[in-house]
Amino acid sequence: MRIAMISPIGERVPPDGYGGTERIVSWLTEGLVARGHQVTLYASADSQTAAQLKGWPAEPLRGRAAANTHIAWEMAHLLRAEIDLNAFDVVHCHLGVEAAALTRSWRVPTLHTMHGGIFPHHVPLLLGLPDLTWVAISDSQRRPAPDANFAATIHHGLPMDSYPWGRDKDDYVVHLGRIAPEKGTHLAIDAACQAGVPLVIAAKVDPVDQAYFDAEIAPRLTHPHVHFIGEVGDAVKAALLRKARALLFPICWDEPFGIVLVEAMACGTPVIAYPRGSVPEIVLDGVTGILVNGVAEMAAAIPRADRLEAVACRAHVEERFSVRRMVRQYERIFADVASVALSA
Structure with a gap:
């Protein structure tokens, strides 16, 4: 499959130190490449990957207030033309709930992984966007919004x-x-x-x-x-x-x-x-x-x-909790998301 992987930009991929989401993005990306998928990683330009890297911005925004919702919205907006121009089978977005709404205009099937907690202000956003497909990283994460459109729970896996x-x-x-x-x-x-x-x-x-x-x-x-x-x-x-x-x-x-x-x-x-x-x-x-x-x-x-x-x-x-298991589970979800889009 041709997969676009969109990472947060608070840290490089993989991170030098702390950075759980970017580390998972790295492990998943490298695992998918090893399985023969054509992966394009959208992350900070100093990231290291066997996938094709589309670097934006030049460096991660670590420790700066800008590395938050505002930048995630801007990134989702700027990526619209890039995503639509490429013949991706599926996009895997890790930018979070607040930026997810902007991906509705993308003409490529998109899967969102929820990495943070679901707080009260997230619930109406999740329920108000039933056409977006989510993956939870634990069953406990889903409890505040059990009626949201979660396709699966996929636990993180390690190499x-x-x-x-x-x-x-x-x-x-x-x-x-x-x-x-x-x-x-x-x-x-x-x-x-x-x-x-x-x-x-x-x-x-x-x-x-x-x-x-x-x-x-x-x-x-x-x-x-x-x-x-x-x-x-x-x-x-x-x-x-x-x-x-x-x-x-x-x-x-x-x-x-x-x-x-x-x-x-x-x-x-x-x-x-x-x-x-x-x-x-x-x-x-x-x-x-x-x-x-x-x-x-x-x-x-x-x-x-x-x-x-x-x-x-x-x-x-x-x-x-192996990366091998995590990659296999995401492969199945990617195939499901892409096939639903084709049949629509």
Whole structure:
């Protein structure tokens, strides 16, 4: 198939550090190319891909206020002529709900993947655009708008070769991703300190979360058990996960899909997490992780997690969260969307 892949432009594809959506776009794009599809990737010009790259803009808009809805609308508008001029079989758009309305004028069948949470202001947009076709990244993500036009739920998948696993662990737990109130970074620190276990925090701080960092995180970094190393690249992240006793994930919102949960389990490392959002869909409680409520339970779960088998964590991801499975599922949806358009 001839597929147009439209990425957000907050980060390059793949991202150098944090950037879950752009990472998924990269894995899916490369997987489709490997399967013989002709893929054109619309992303920032510094992106790296085996697909044909149409770079816009010249560099990602990381950390700037402009990397949001306004730019997504502008990108969708500017791409209209480009999309219509090319003989694509299907377009796969990752720009989000607000920009999706502009794609209705495209003359190519288009599939939208919802990467963020569905908030109250999104529901009338989704229900008011019943002709747009969506893919959810978890069943929990769909709950606020069960009547929206979701064709399927497709969980994210990892390239397993990029995540070597191991049984031998060092004496630390880890918290990865982005430092923000909804990520519960302060709770991870409190749990590790209460358990008397070293905690490595490898995460970025966005400008919007600087006040939270200054008020809640910086004072806690004085504890001798807490080691903040900032944002890291993929290789360092995989190494940290592989040697950690557990990943701490005290999520404070209904996150639609936590990629780091799957990354940890792929490395043979169990997850200790609050059971919110997609977490119960991803983590097998008592097998690949432990679901807890509150700091005290999280602290108490750390020694219990040592008894979980690394091989079980790895096998769970290989079976349910591989990039190979994700690509196959999207291929089926692409074919369905294209065939419906042809028969219309």
